[in-house]
Amino acid sequence: MVKTLVVIPARYGSTRFPGKPLAKIAGKEMLLWVVEAARKGTDGTDARIVAATEDERIKNFCEAHGIECLITSDECKTGSDRVCETVVKLGEHPDLIINLQGDN
Secondary structure, three states: OOOEEEEEEEEOOOOOOOHHHHHHEEEEEHHHHHHHHHHHHHHOOOOEEEEEOOHHHHHHHHHHHOEEEOOOOOOOOOOHHHHHHHHHHOOOOOOOOEEHHHHH
């Protein structure tokens, strides 16, 4: 079975829409919608799902909802940079890395 890492970059400090990952859509935070989709899409696999953020508010939200979360640098310019930093920090070597952007 392929070892999969799903990283959801969740930047709070957006200049265009600060706090976007915690904004509610149909009564549920955007980040929660994305995590639920990741869980559904990887059900029955050995996938690890990790939210990656620069902000303690998102980390606290993740902890309250049973979502694994890693704090990354606030210097990351893109979600892909945040995913890369997450992979390096975790020190894992998955067969597949999925960069799941929340506003896709």
